[in-house]
Amino acid sequence: MIVSAKRMHKISEYFFSEKMKEIRNLEKDGLKIINLGIGNPDLLPPYGVVDKMKKASELKYANTYQSYIGIEPLRHAISNWYKKIYQVDIDYKYEILPLMGSKEGIMHISMSYLDKGDEVLIPDPGYPAYSSVSKLLEAKIIYYDLHEDKNWIPRLENLSGVKAKIMWINYPHMPTGATIPFEKLEEIVLFAKKKNVLLVHDNPYSVILNHKRPLSIFNVKGAKDIALELNTLSKTYNMPGWRVGMIVGKKEFIQNILKIKSQMDSGMYYPIQIGAIEAMNHDSKWIENLNVEYFKRRKIIWKICDRLNLKYTKKSSGIFVWAKITDADKNDHIWSEKILKKYHIFITPGRVFGHNGKGYIRFSMCCPIEILEQAKNRIFS
Template sequence: MIEVAKRLQNVEEYYFSKKLREVALLKSQGKPIINLGIGSPDLEPPFKASMLLQDSLLDEKAHQYQSYQGLPELREGIANFYKTHYEVNLSSQTEILPLMGSKEGIMHISMAFLNKGDKVLIPNPGYPTYASVTKLLEAKPVFYDLKEDNNWEPDFAALERLDLKRVKIMWINYPHMPTGANATNKFYDKVIAFGKRHDILIVNDNPYSFILNDKPVSILRYKNAKDVCLELNSLSKTFNMAGWRVGMLVGNYDFISAVLRVKSNMDSGMFYGIQKGAIEALKCSEMWFKSLNSVYQRRRALVWKLAKGLNCTYDEHATGLFVWAKLPPHMKSEEFTDLVLKEHSIFITPGTVFGSNGEGYVRFSLCASEDVIEEAIARV
């Protein structure tokens, strides 16, 4: 019998991969399932981006291998985007690495910096991929607490009490997923100083900064950030291009070049047409963001109404693509979401998917039309 690698013994199939099979089975049995669990944008990408993708198919180099570092025009587009929207200066030659989605960046960064037995600071609650990738590389996840009473920011005094000797990476993610919390200026200063003090690479995962958020922020805007920080970003949510798989890693040359050594052995470059479309998307004016967020504002108001109907509470100041809602006292997240799925055929995500501190919470996605959300409200 051929055995799988030992590294898979501590890694489970991704929650949504399993759960969506269950949802698909219910649909096949005639259940009218409303999916408010997944953050997959249902709106159209910028029209010009789609047109450039189509037109590029006739370019003579369209179907050849592409550069591991992406087209120079794409890197320049990313640099201009960061300058315009984040007030961050980046060298398109040395400080930008386009990715086939930012999720692959989590793996590439981890492979570039982690050895077996190293430790990684991971937010609880937080994106499950940080922990699964850490385990795949036989490093050790060290979960740090995020709590509502601290605005979902880490307690640095508690972090300083940890054994940090083998900690190589700290994952942060603001605006935060799943809670929608925004970090303060003081937080960014603290986390950069923490990284410098302990020689820890701070990686900010930043795909939600333009969704229902008036003040997009990059960690690289802060003093000394490039000494110890990298930032992941993505076109998936900002431009409704999740299936295109376009992301970026930005930061100083030494960190970027280390990740490129991994990436260049993992793929053969991003499809030419997707890069051309991404270049056009990055040129979108403020009107794009205002139009996008006007849709999400209407949807969020309806999801708030749905949450109230389920006796949940929420933070009206939270940002991002989701509504993070607190359950009535003594309710368990998974029991609650299973009950809602059974009684109302509505799929929402239990907070425990994102860590033990997600117990007592659920997450609603805004990636459904107003009609669909109104139907969910009517059922409840």
């Protein structure tokens, strides 16, 4: 009998992977399930992106291995995009590492800096991949609490005794949509400097329905000394399946992570890089129009929340609506299953994102307006 590695017992199959199999089986039985659970953008990329990619695919060298650090025009485009979106100067030669989706960056960064037993600070609630990767590397996870009454901002005074190697933060926050005031971001950077912690800011939602100026960790003076930032085109430009992301940070950090990444792939497909450049070259009008669409979708979800007696804030950002269950029975897993059974609508239970997610649920806005209207009508009927 061939036995799997012991580390495999510390993780399970990704929740959404398992849930999608369940939903497919229900649909095979003839049920029409409306999926409001997954943040999988359904809209098209900006005009011209696909055309650029098609033309690039016809070039003789399109199918060859590409540079591990991406083509120079892509890194130029990322640098210009950071200047345009965040007013941050990034050296395209040394401070950018393109990724096949920012999710792989979580693994690359962790493998570069975590040894067995190293402490890693992870938000609760937060993106499950932070925990899964840390478990695979046998790091010691220290969850730091985020609570609604503190606007989902960490209380750094509770972490004074921690000796962590990495601290993960994510604003606008997934799953809650909370944004962070600039002064609080400054406090976290100062904390990381004092503790000599590698601070990693996962930043995929900064321009989606954000009522504040989009922030990069590098808006904070001196953050490059101790910080990295992950970003992606998946949400901003509706390119999730293209797998285009990036790590941004100082040269020494990038070179170290490249040692890992260069063992894992052989460069990003050239036409995808060309498409990514075209997307980032679009002006702010693209983002404005995208937000108009998401605002319309969010208003429908708010009506659904009102009907289901859920508590939510209208100040959240990103592609999700995070809502609190007000029923006597606040078990989010049971609540989600009841909605699936009664209305054939899947809504993510908050406990997927950690202990502090219990009693909450998360709606995704990655669904056409007509489908959201169908969901609303099922619940209102």
